[in-house]
Amino acid sequence: MVTRKLTKRGSKRREQVLEVALRLFADQGYHGTTVGDVCDTLGVGKGVFYWYFESKEALFSELLRECLLQLRRTQQAAIEQVGHPIARIEEGIRASIGFFRDTPAIVALIRTAARYEEFSALVTHGQEIVVADIATHVKEGMAEGSIRHGDPDLMSHGILGTVFHFVETYFGTNAETTEFRPQLAEEAVAFCLHGVLAYRP
Amino acid sequence: MVTRKLTKRGSKRREQVLEVALRLFADQGYHGTTVGDVCDTLGVGKGVFYWYFESKEALFSELLRECLLQLRRTQQAAIEQVGHPIARIEEGIRASIGFFRDTPAIVALIRTAARYEEFSALVTHGQEIVVADIATHVKEGMAEGSIRHGDPDLMSHGILGTVFHFVETYFGTNAETTEFRPQLAEEAVAFCLHGVLAYRP
Amino acid sequence: MVTRKLTKRGSKRREQVLEVALRLFADQGYHGTTVGDVCDTLGVGKGVFYWYFESKEALFSELLRECLLQLRRTQQAAIEQVGHPIARIEEGIRASIGFFRDTPAIVALIRTAARYEEFSALVTHGQEIVVADIATHVKEGMAEGSIRHGDPDLMSHGILGTVFHFVETYFGTNAETTEFRPQLAEEAVAFCLHGVLAYRP
Amino acid sequence: MVTRKLTKRGSKRREQVLEVALRLFADQGYHGTTVGDVCDTLGVGKGVFYWYFESKEALFSELLRECLLQLRRTQQAAIEQVGHPIARIEEGIRASIGFFRDTPAIVALIRTAARYEEFSALVTHGQEIVVADIATHVKEGMAEGSIRHGDPDLMSHGILGTVFHFVETYFGTNAETTEFRPQLAEEAVAFCLHGVLAYRP
DNA sequence: AATGAATGAGTATTCATTCAT
DNA sequence: GATGAATGAATACTCATTCAT
Numbered sequence: 001m002v003t004r005k006l007t008k009r010g011s012k013r014r015e016q017v018l019e020v021a022l023r024l025f026a027d028q029g030y031h032g033t034t035v036g037d038v039c040d041t042l043g044v045g046k047g048v049f050y051w052y053f054e055s056k057e058a059l060f061s062e063l064l065r066e067c068l069l070q071l072r073r074t075q076q077a078a079i080e081q082v083g084h085p086i087a088r089i090e091e092g093i094r095a096s097i098g099f100f101r102d103t104p105a106i107v108a109l110i111r112t113a114a115r116y117e118e119f120s121a122l123v124t125h126g127q128e129i130v131v132a133d134i135a136t137h138v139k140e141g142m143a144e145g146s147i148r149h150g151d152p153d154l155m156s157h158g159i160l161g162t163v164f165h166f167v168e169t170y171f172g173t174n175a176e177t178t179e180f181r182p183q184l185a186e187e188a189v190a191f192c193l194h195g196v197l198a199y200r201p
Numbered sequence: 202m203v204t205r206k207l208t209k210r211g212s213k214r215r216e217q218v219l220e221v222a223l224r225l226f227a228d229q230g231y232h233g234t235t236v237g238d239v240c241d242t243l244g245v246g247k248g249v250f251y252w253y254f255e256s257k258e259a260l261f262s263e264l265l266r267e268c269l270l271q272l273r274r275t276q277q278a279a280i281e282q283v284g285h286p287i288a289r290i291e292e293g294i295r296a297s298i299g300f301f302r303d304t305p306a307i308v309a310l311i312r313t314a315a316r317y318e319e320f321s322a323l324v325t326h327g328q329e330i331v332v333a334d335i336a337t338h339v340k341e342g343m344a345e346g347s348i349r350h351g352d353p354d355l356m357s358h359g360i361l362g363t364v365f366h367f368v369e370t371y372f373g374t375n376a377e378t379t380e381f382r383p384q385l386a387e388e389a390v391a392f393c394l395h396g397v398l399a400y401r402p
Numbered sequence: 403m404v405t406r407k408l409t410k411r412g413s414k415r416r417e418q419v420l421e422v423a424l425r426l427f428a429d430q431g432y433h434g435t436t437v438g439d440v441c442d443t444l445g446v447g448k449g450v451f452y453w454y455f456e457s458k459e460a461l462f463s464e465l466l467r468e469c470l471l472q473l474r475r476t477q478q479a480a481i482e483q484v485g486h487p488i489a490r491i492e493e494g495i496r497a498s499i500g501f502f503r504d505t506p507a508i509v510a511l512i513r514t515a516a517r518y519e520e521f522s523a524l525v526t527h528g529q530e531i532v533v534a535d536i537a538t539h540v541k542e543g544m545a546e547g548s549i550r551h552g553d554p555d556l557m558s559h560g561i562l563g564t565v566f567h568f569v570e571t572y573f574g575t576n577a578e579t580t581e582f583r584p585q586l587a588e589e590a591v592a593f594c595l596h597g598v599l600a601y602r603p
Numbered sequence: 604m605v606t607r608k609l610t611k612r613g614s615k616r617r618e619q620v621l622e623v624a625l626r627l628f629a630d631q632g633y634h635g636t637t638v639g640d641v642c643d644t645l646g647v648g649k650g651v652f653y654w655y656f657e658s659k660e661a662l663f664s665e666l667l668r669e670c671l672l673q674l675r676r677t678q679q680a681a682i683e684q685v686g687h688p689i690a691r692i693e694e695g696i697r698a699s700i701g702f703f704r705d706t707p708a709i710v711a712l713i714r715t716a717a718r719y720e721e722f723s724a725l726v727t728h729g730q731e732i733v734v735a736d737i738a739t740h741v742k743e744g745m746a747e748g749s750i751r752h753g754d755p756d757l758m759s760h761g762i763l764g765t766v767f768h769f770v771e772t773y774f775g776t777n778a779e780t781t782e783f784r785p786q787l788a789e790e791a792v793a794f795c796l797h798g799v800l801a802y803r804p
Numbered sequence: 805a806a807t808g809a810a811t812g813a814g815t816a817t818t819c820a821t822t823c824a825t
Numbered sequence: 826g827a828t829g830a831a832t833g834a835a836t837a838c839t840c841a842t843t844c845a846t
Contacts, residue, residue, distance in 0.1 A: 010805080029316060031232045034840060045807040046842080056841065089397075115230060115316040127370075138397065147397050151388055157370055158363050158392035165362020166355070169328075187352060191359040195396035196290075196339065196348050208825095208829060236816060246832040251817065412826075431718060433634045436819060447828040448821080458820065491799070517632060517718045529772075540799065550801040553790055559772055560765045560794035567764020568757070571730075589754060593761035597798035598692070598741065600751040610808060610846095638837060648811040653838065 014052045016042060022063055026105035029112050030060060030119075057118060064113050067106045068126040074099045075130070085137040086146055090189050092134065093163055097185040100167040107172050131156040159192045205252075215253045217243055223264055227309035231261060231317060258319060265314050268307045269327040275300045276331070286338040287347055291390050293335065294364055298386040301368040308373050332357040360393045416454045418444060424465055428507035431514050432462060432521075459520060466515050469508045470528040476501045477532070487542040488549070492591050494536065495565055499587040502569040509574050533558040561594045607654075617655045619645055625666055629708035632715050633663060633722075660721060667716050670709045671729040677702045678733070688740040689749055693792050695737065696766055700788040703770040710775045734759040762795045 006014060020041050024033040035056050039046050053059040078095030079088040100107050113119035134156035141147030147155075166188050170181055207215060221242050225234040236257050240247050254260040279296030280289040301308050314320035335357035342348030348356075367389050371382055408416060422443050426435040437458050441448050455461040480497030481490040502509050512528075515521035536558035543549030549557075568590050572583055609617060623644050627636040638659050642649050656662040681698030682691040703710050713729075716722035737759035744750030750758075769791050773784055 007805090013805090029318070032318075035842080036840070047806050047808085047844095050842070051805065086398075112316060115313060117230070117233075141397070148391075148395065150391060150397075151384070154367070154385070154388040155392060155397050157367060158389070159397070161363045161366020161370075162359045163362075165358060165366065169358055169362075183352070184355070187355040188359070190349075190351060191356060191396060193396040193398050194349065195392060195394040196342070196351075196356050196360070197287075197394050206829080210825095211829065214830080235814085237814095247817080247834095248819085248832055249830080252830065257816065409826090415826090431720075434720075437821080438819070449823090449827050449829085452821070453826065488800075514718060517715060519632070519635075543799070543801075548801055549799050550793075550797065552793060552799075553786070556769070556787070556790040557794060557799050559768060560791070561799070563765045563768020563772075564761050565764075567760060567768065571760055571764075585754070586757070589757040590761070592751075592753060593758060593798060595798040595800050596751065597794065597796045598744070598750050598753075598758050598762070599689075599796050600744075600749055608808080612846095613808070616809080637835085639835095649838080650811055650840085651809080654809065659837070 010052075013048065017049065017052055017059070018063060018066070021059055022067075022105050022109060025060065025063070025112060026108035030116060060113070060119065061122065064109060064119060064122055067103075067109055068122070071096065071099055071106070072126075072129065075133070084146075085140040085144070086193070088137045089134060089141075089159065089192070092137075093159065093189050093192060094185045096163055097167060097188060101171050104171045107167055111168060111172065127160060131160055134159055162192055163188055211253075214245075214249065218250065218253055218260070219264060219267075222260055223268075223306050223310060226261065226264065226313060227306035230313050231320075261314070261320065262323070265310060265320060265323055268304075268310055269323070272297070272300055272307070273327075273330065276334070285347075286341040286345075287394070289338045290335065290342075290360065290393070293338075294360065294390050294393060295386045297364055298368060298389060302372050305372045308368055312369060312373065328361060332361055335360055363393055364389055412454075415450065419451065419454055419461070420465060420468070423461055424469075424507050424511060427462065427465070427514060428510035432518060462515070462521065463524065466511060466521060466524055469505075469511055470524070473498065473501055473508070474528075474531065477535070486548075487539040487546070488595070490539045491536060491543075491561065491594070494539075495561065495591050495594060496587045498565055499569060499590060503573050503586075506573045509569055513570060513574065529562060533562055536561055564594055565590055613655075616647075616651065620652065620655055620662070621666060621669075624662055625670075625708050625712060628663065628666065628715060629711035633719060663716070663722065664725070667712060667722060667725055670706075670712055671725070674699065674702055674709070675729075675732065678736075687749075688743040688747070689796070691740045692737060692744075692762065692795070695740075696762065696792050696795060697788045699766055700770060700791060704774050704787075707774045710770055714771060714775065730763060734763055737762055765795055766791055 017038065021033070021038050024037055024041065027033075028037070035046065035049050039049055042048070049059075053062075075092050075095050078091045082088045082091050110123060114123045131153060135152040138147055138152040138155050142149060142152070166184060170184060205211070218239060222234070222239050225238055225242065228234075229238070236247060236250050240250055243249070250260075254263075276293050276296050279292045283289045283292050311324055315324045332354060336353040339348055339353040339356050343350060343353065367385060371385060419440065423435070423440050426439055426443065429435075430439070437448060437451050441451055444450070451461075455464075477494050477497050480493045484490045484493050512525060516525045533555060537554040540549055540554040540557050544551060544554065568586060572586060607613070620641065624636070624641050627640055627644065630636075631640070638649060638652050642652055645651070652662075656665075678695050678698050681694045685691045685694050713726060717726045734756060738755040741750055741755040741758050745752060745755070769787060773787060
């Protein structure tokens with residue numbers, strides 16, 4: 001890895017590269033974005049890129065890690081003060097949807113990453129962390145009787161899948177409908193908690 | 202479009218190309234698979250490819266359409282005899298999961314397709330058809346009181362997202378766990394119908 | 403060379419190929435016309451082409467020879483009964499212009515041929531024959547005093563160049579003006595005989 | 604269009620590419636010259652070509668424009684001080700023949716260009732400018748009685764055709780005779796002014 | 805730190821020609 | 826005579842990466 005001591009100006013440059021790259025990767029995909037695109041957009045020579053990053057792959061990797069970390073932090077900040085496991089799940093869902101709504105480029109980035117052998121492991125790993133986290137709350141809920149019995153991992157995956165699909169469909173870069181859907185988070189919560197049935201027999 | 206009179210031998214060749222291409226696209230992605238790979242795998246010259254297909258893109262497109270059509274047919278066959286809307290939803294879920302379990306390459310293909318501007322519209326379109334179909338049953342269920350009130354489209358997207366996420370996680374080409382999960386379909390059904398709560402307050 | 407005994411049907415086929423090829427070469431040039439184009443236009447398989455012709459090059463060659471021969475015959479028929487050398491030159495010009503006006507595809511063919519190393523020799527050779535022929539009349543005219551002294555070859559080339567340039571400009575495939583110019587031949591004659599001056603000092 | 608800031612070294616390279624390309628296009632034609640040929644001749648990688656030019660077509664186009672411009676400038680420089688219309692025509696002919704004699708590659712380039720749909724328009728356009736220019740002098744000559752009455756455009760085309768045919772025949776890359784013909788220009792002038800007749804009846 | 809220049813392996817696609825039937 | 830299938834060398838162009846200055 002390139003580890004350089006960066007001057008203040010250098011750090012700024014590096015940030016600019018990351019910022020531009022996120023936008024371009026989100027818009028055009030990984031293969032669709034060339035190192036040249038990134039440099040041209042910034043109006044700098046190619047040398048700049050390779051001064052700050054080892055390779056295109058390394059840049060993408062770092063970007064992805066960074067984004068997944070932000071997501072994670074947002075989720076944790078949202079639930080740390082919440083006592084009841086079901087409420088924690090609810091708040092986690094709301095926080096995640098809010099996060100993705102505010103940064104649609106990250107939705108596209110994650111989606112892109114999932115496609116490439118080189119990066120899908122990172123995404124999967126990120127998912128596993130989230131799933132494990134949700135599963136904790138699920139198990140707690142089961143223990144106290146508020147959540148039905150079942151495989152906690154599968155349930156957690158259900159929640160994650162629902163949320164991410166909503167997000168992709170309604171916020172993704174190529175989402176057709178960009179209309180404001182304030183009730184989206186509430187529907188996601190309701191779906192994950194109650195499913196679709198009106199009653200429980 | 203290349204429309205040729207194909208002899209029996211020709212049709213067979215064409216099928217071989219489609220078959221090999223599906224496998225390679227699923228394993229290596231769209232950009233990761235070259236026309237040369239396809240031809241080499243079949244042990245034929247490059248001309249063969251272009252004898253049967255207009256371009257790499259056209260081949261992928263055809264493959265994708267074909268797969269989405271098969272999925273659709275499988276779903277419809279599964280529910281056409283079923284009377285109750287909730288049962289139709291259940292059977293649709295089971296059929297979909299079964300279909301993807303049997304053809305993991307198709308999971309990867311759809312996922313790949315969703316990534317590329319050129320093909321994502323096809324995937325989205327396929328999803329819309331499925332969502333519209335599920336929404337029909339959801340509305341019917343709402344009318345008779347068996348399904349809770351809410352936005353039928355969002356609910357349908359919830360179902361679709363859950364199912365496809367399960368499928369990707371447990372059957373996808375780069376799924377880490379390929380262990381047999383017979384109860385997967387049942388969990389998916391349960392999650393979509395009941396969510397995670399043990400009771401309805 | 404492929405020399406086959408052709409049945410009546412076979413000869414007809416061969417003619418069809420030549421006819422279609424002339425049209426396509428004239429429209430699309432040599433490289434722009436593929437053997438496949440020719441076969442597709444005729445609605446036959448590629449084998450047909452190679453049954454009648456050795457190669458694409460051989461076909462073009464034959465076509466060109468044939469066209470140059472026709473031109474030559476037309477010119478000779480026009481002057482054989484004419485007595486005076488200047489009148490022979492005049493009639494040759496009129497006949498040539500008429501010939502090319504009636505078969506613009508041949509103009510394009512000759513022009514195309516002139517471009518390719520492989521065929522330009524044929525064109526040059528054809529030109530030389532025509533030039534030699536004109537030069538005969540020029541010399542005769544010089545001898546009797548009706549034509550000014552000068553290099554007969556250069557003069558003949560002047561005539562040929564003028565005529566062919568007119569033809570290319572006004573009848574060529576990509577001639578912009580396809581308007582009818584009945585006085586074209588007369589202008590060509592006048593230009594070649596008198597140049598542009600109003601008087602001879 | 605590729606518009607780059609070029610260093611001195613870069614500009615030099617660009618010139619080298621143009622120079623080599625002119626030679627190769629003249630010798631081998633457009634399709635006969637590959638981008639690889641150009642790069643190999645220069646002893647550089649393929650990327651160099653695409654660093655300086657958008658495409659093979661763009662390069663050829665630029666080369667052609669450039670050559671036609673040079674021709675035009677040469678002609679204008681030759682006549683700008685000349686008063687009488689006939690003398691202007693004479694000097695224009697001499698200058699053109701001199702220009703092409705000194706740069707036979709340009710003869711071949713123009714000829715090649717005329718063959719391709721993509722470039723023939725440029726050539727035709729160049730011709731039109733020249734024809735319009737000559738026509739000005741012709742009209743002037745008609746007005747003062749030194750030039751016979753007739754269609755000025757046709758006459759101008761006659762001059763252009765004669766000159767270019769001479770040039771092609773005696774200077775073109777595949778001209779068989781490269782012998783020195785100092786009287787060529789004078790014959791061209793004479794032919795255009797007087798035609799072939801010894802007297803005017 | 806930064807730039808413009810250069811590299812060269814890799815990619816989709818074309819097409820004259822041959823072959824098996 | 827004729828067809829559809831197959832070949833494979835050739836071509837324009839791309840792009841991650843490196844280099845000289």
